[in-house]
Amino acid sequence: MHKIPKAFLISDLICFALLLVFLFLLPTKLFKSPTSFVIEASNGNLLSAAIASDGQWRFPVADSVPVKFKDCIIAFEDKRFYNHFGVDFLAMSRAMRQNIKAKGVVSGGSTLTMQVIRLSRKQDRTIWQKLYEILLAFRLEFRYAKDDIMGLYAANAPFGSNVVGLEAASWRYYGRNAKMLSWGEMATLAVLPNSPSLVHPGKNATRLIKKRNDLLDKLVRLKYIDQNTANLAKLEPIPGKPLPLPQNAPHLLNRFKAERLSLDINSTRITSTLNEDVQLKVNSILKRYNNRYRANDINNISALILDAKTGKVVSYVGNIYQPENVGLLSHVDMIKAPRSPGSTLKPLLYASMLNDGFILPHTLIPDVPTQIAGYSPQNYDLGYDGAISADKALSRSLNIPAVKMLQQYKYERFYDKLKKLGIGTLNQPADHYGLSLILGGSEVTMWDLANTYMGMVKTLNHFNAYKGLYDPNDYKQATYYRTEPKNEKDYQRNSFLDHGAIWATFNAMEEVMRPGDEGLWEQFSSSQRVAWKTGTSFGFRDAWAVGLTPNYVVCVWVGNADGEGRPGLVGIEAAAPVLFDIFRLLPNGKWFETPKTKLRKLKVCKQSGYKAGEYCSDVIDEWVPTAGEKTAICPFHKLIHLDRTGSYRVTDQCETVTSMQHKNWFILPPAMEYYYKIKNSDYKVLPPFMTGCENAGGNSVMELIYPKNNATVYIPLELDGTRGKIILNAAHRNQSSKIYWHIDNEYFATTNNYHQIAVSPPPGRHTLTLVDENGERLVQVFTVLDKENKRRN
Structure with a gap:
């Protein structure tokens, strides 16, 4: 067996060590400079951006580099880019000859790969650093594909002033996406990394134009473009003063900045789910109304649109963005701000009571002066109906019936239901809110409110798709950034609210008269069907409107971010007109399908709306949620005994049984009757007792x-x-x-x-x-x- 010479072992070890050094030369992350936060619309167009923490406009590396820029920068800087391994020895030798002849540096001979290394290291340019950059350039070529290296260069090259990277330069100098630039514009940007100072407004314009035109001529020689294209490109103006970047979704941008780490997103750029066209139009609508409301010192307005089919955010306007006026607090994102919801929770109580078998859609609810433990709710119109059907109480947003309903349902139960539905701002125990919970005594965010209604819409939309079952994922919060869809389904037999209760609730919400339409909208077949609800908080501090269709949920808030109330700041007048202007932007569609297998045909007393009892005279068949079978029998219809003329009530103490008439009678308690008969002329009061008869009927007079x-x-x-x-x-x-x-x-x-x-x-x-x-x-x-x-x- 031959012994391996020691010299060979040493040389092998040295080679192995050099190989390891070469392999680990490059850091894991090449560029560590902070990048701008960037929000793009669903079509890829820029909505908003924020300057990086080091004061530079520097966008994250893009997925691709425009072909025009590739052609321009290769022609200008590195024409053999796709053929070398990081170093172009021909270019370097040529540069050395030129520099020796000129007795100074007139040409660098650096490839784009070498420039990427130099940009990432930011070291002094010495001969030794140059040699080290050559070694790193070789290593970079082994790790990255050519297009990736091009992307790194395009994202990190300097373009003058505090602008870094092609995308930021395109927006700062031309106000649009780099993919939309002309040959003249792209050629202008391509020459800037070599001489960034040329872009200063009013300076060096002649030199910049010459460098651009020389590049255009070179593109013709290399046959990237023809002469006519070059001639036309030379006529284009060069950029002047840097332009402000779009700020069409600044509050969503700030939200993304705050939530990025919790969302586990590495990049500071997201492609959002926002529809650019809708976002811009909603901004315009809110701006128009804000100009009008400012006359009444109402300074802030916000709107949120959710796609109920996909669970994605279509439009997100947290406030009218007016950074020039700090006092208006336009930076506050009112979509995330906890505010009093006014009456916007009333449909959730109505749906919960239908779902749990407390009421039917038209059950009469008391509407009389009420005092409960020192709490005296008032209707907005300060009047009383005596008794009103639950659905009409909802559509008219009457406060006293709502409090009576919550008193029956129990505020503790409703508090738990709201939490399950996604209202995440109930930070106090249920007793802290009490019955005021239904009149805006708590706080909600627009985000939670819109997502809760979207969950109801999705549940009803999925009735057929899920064959009558429920998916609790329907109540997951909407997403505002593009993600891969997850097909996780967890079908269940029961849900927070069943299909029938939701369907009946949306029907009641659709009955509200629209602002300015005077109820005539139903006569027009082209009018969009919308279920909606307004809300006004105590002290006129918040005006709300939330509306929904099978496709969309729209929520609008109007008020002052500092909580100052203003006369006239009510939901129906301030928020509802905005809501319907927004719905006019959205495509129309079919209304919800009736979930008949989740409804039961029940005999209902027409006058009282209760389940019909034996003394109900006028009985109708009505589709009600399945839990309606558990509701109480009508308590207002009783059998009374009249004399033979029918004019007086009698008992067996003053009239023989054979001479009596027995009639079914609709009898409300005295306080309810007192107000009810004023507004219901067909209500028949009980006949008086015949003289000598005692009131044995058990009815309080x-x-x-x-x-x-x-x-x-x-x-x-x-x-x-x-x-x-x-x-x-x-x-x-x-x-x-x-x-x-x-x-x-x-x-x-x-x-x-x-x-x-x-x-x-x-x-x-x-x-x-x-x-x-x-x-x-x-x-x-x-x-x-x-x-x-x-x-x-």
């Missing part, structure tokens, strides 16, 4: 409208300093009947027809007794606060 039993009231001072009064209000089935009023067992007044009196009882607990002329009694208690207690409360 009187009800106190204000104050309610165990209520706490405060009596304020008048303007002159004297103690004011409270108005006691009662309802009697027989309006002409007299009521005798007693406080603490002392008589103080008699009323007839309109049972209202003004009193000023002292602070403390009082007993109020009402007695009618037939001896019927109603006894309740209330407490009057003194001034000190009021101050502490």
Whole structure:
């Protein structure tokens, strides 16, 4: 066996070591300079960009380099780019001869690959650095493809001032994408990395034009373009003052900057899902309305459009961008800002009650003066209907019926439902919000609100596709950047809201009269069907409108970012017109299919909207959500007994059974009846009892409208300093009947027809007794606060 000479071993080790050094010469990441954050529309066009943290306009490396730039830069810098391995020895020898002859540096002979190395290292240019760059250039050619090297050069070459890279230069100097530049424009940019100072406005224009024209002539000689194209390109002007970059989605850009790491996106550039045309038009619409609202010191407006078919963001305008006026707070992204939702949660309560079997679509809900534990909700119009169907209460956005519904459903249950549906701003316990939860007593973001409604739309859209099953992924948040679709399906038999409840809710939301249309829109076949809801927060601080179709969810907010309220800042007047202008931009489509297998045909009392009982006279068949079978029987229809003439109610104490007429009668409680009969002329009040008959029917004839039993009231001072009064209000089935009023067992007044009196009882607990002329009694208690207690409360 021959022994290997030691010299050979050493040489092999040296070669191996040199190979390792060569392999690991290049850092893992060649360029470490910060890059600009860039948002592109779905078509690849630039929407917004922000300058890099080092003050340079430097876009991330693009997926591809325009062919024109490749041709121009190869012709100008490195005509054998695709044929060498990082170093062009012919060019280097030629440069050396030229430099020796000129006794100075007149030509560098560097290839594009070598220039990429130099740009990445930023070292002083010495002979040793040059040799090291040659070695690195060889290594770079082994790691990257030629087009990748071209991409690195295009993204990192200097283009004058604080502009780095072809894309940033194209936008800064020509205001458009590099792929859209002409030969003259591209040739101008191609000569700048060699002499970046030539681009300064008003300086060196002649030299820049000459260098550009020389390059165009060279492109003709190399047969990249013909002479006519070159001649026309030479007539084009060179760039002047740098242009501002587009800012058509600045708030989404800032959102991306804040969320990039959590989204696990490495690049500072994303191709968003935004439709450029829609985004620009929505910006224009909001700008027009903002100009109008500014006259009333309403400074901010935002809008969000979601594609309910794909779950992607179509348009994202977080505010009207006015950086020149810092006081307007236009930088605040109102799509992410927690604000009071006003009435925009009411459809979610309506759907939840349908889903859980508490009501049917037309169930009558009380609408009377209400006080619950010191809380007194008021309708926007300050009036009362006595009783109103649930769907009409929703379409008219009445507050008192909404509070009555939440009281029945329980705010704790609704609080949990909202969290499951995606409302992520409920940071306090349910008791913190109480019944005010349904009137805007919490905070929501436009993002959560729009996504919740989109989840409902997607659920209903998928009724047939998923064969009546549900996919909880429907309630996942929308995405604003292009991602690979995931086909993860998790079909379930139950969901947060079933198809039938959602369908009925959208039908109720569609009934709202549109602003300016006076209800006539339904007569036009071309009008788009939209389910929608407005909201106004307490103190006129927030105006909302949210609308939906099977294809889109649109949400609009109008107000002041600092929370200042303004008169007239209400949803129907400020936000709804914007909503429908936006919907006019969007393509029309078919309405939701009726999910009949998730509906049941139920016999419903036409007057009350409840499930029909044995005493309901007018019964209709109605499609209702399946849980409607669990709802209560109509409590308002009862069997009454009349005398033979039908004029009086009777009992067996004053009329023989054989002489009685037995009739089904629609009977509302006295307080509801008091207001209901004013607006419903066909309502028939109960006939009075025949003289000598006792009220054995069990129906209360009187009800106190204000104050309610165990209520706490405060009596304020008048303007002159004297103690004011409270108005006691009662309802009697027989309006002409007299009521005798007693406080603490002392008589103080008699009323007839309109049972209202003004009193000023002292602070403390009082007993109020009402007695009618037939001896019927109603006894309740209330407490009057003194001034000190009021101050502490």
